[in-house]
Amino acid sequence: MNGMRWVKLMGLLSGIVLLNVFLLSPGFVGLEIGRSNAMETAAGATVFVMSIVVLVYVSHALIFKPPPALPSGPKAFSREDYLRAFRRFKGMKAYRKEAAAALDQMDRMEKKKAALVGVLSRRFEPSELSFQKFSAAISEVEKLFYLHLRGILNKVSVVHAAGIGAPGDASPHRSDQLIQEKTTLYQQYVVYATGCLSANEGILLKLDQLLLEITKLSLADHRDVMEMACMKEIDVLIQQTKFYKP
Incomplete structure (x- = not known):
């Protein structure tokens, strides 16, 4: 407990x-x-x-309170589901750091999306192909962002259900071998969660770069959106989505 x-x-x-x-x-x-x-x-x-x-x-x-229930099904997660789950895990010592980081990233993602939509709306008409390409790229990279968060939640749920906490929370009634095994599993969770959070930081950085590149475009600049350096990098990220399994 x-x-x-x-x-x-x-x-x-x-x-x-x-x-x-x-x-x-x-x-x-x-x-x-x-x-x-x-x-x-x-x-x-x-x-x-x-x-x-x-x-x-x-x-x-x-x-005997069960771990926070996660929505079932590949399309069942909403932003509110993520917020609710991470807020509950934030109240647990073993997962507090990663949950707080995830909530912070979600907040920054919403702000960056709002800024990008605002800039795109001022520069293009929604019916323009450039607007649609930018919007599609932002939507797809956001999907990868939330896949990373879903992966963290899946790992936390498994670790929590197994009764694995931070190494310092180990019960004195457990054998040294069991404590070591649970410590190893907990450390594997931390490594995985850290990797997902790091990947999301990269996504947030790419969105910052995209925002900067869009603001630099002149009205007379008709180059293909997908030829922009940042859009090429974002496209590489998007291609990872189909291979990613949380």
């Missing part, structure tokens, strides 16, 4: 203890179980039993 769940569990336990002290202590409400007053006995017993029920139910939910 990660640190955040321990905090929630301890907070729940403290709250239940304080509530019982307040209701059952003679110095406060002073409910007593077993006195001749049937109503007071029933109330005290109810408080005690419900406290146990709540503690058992919530503790079970926190300890």
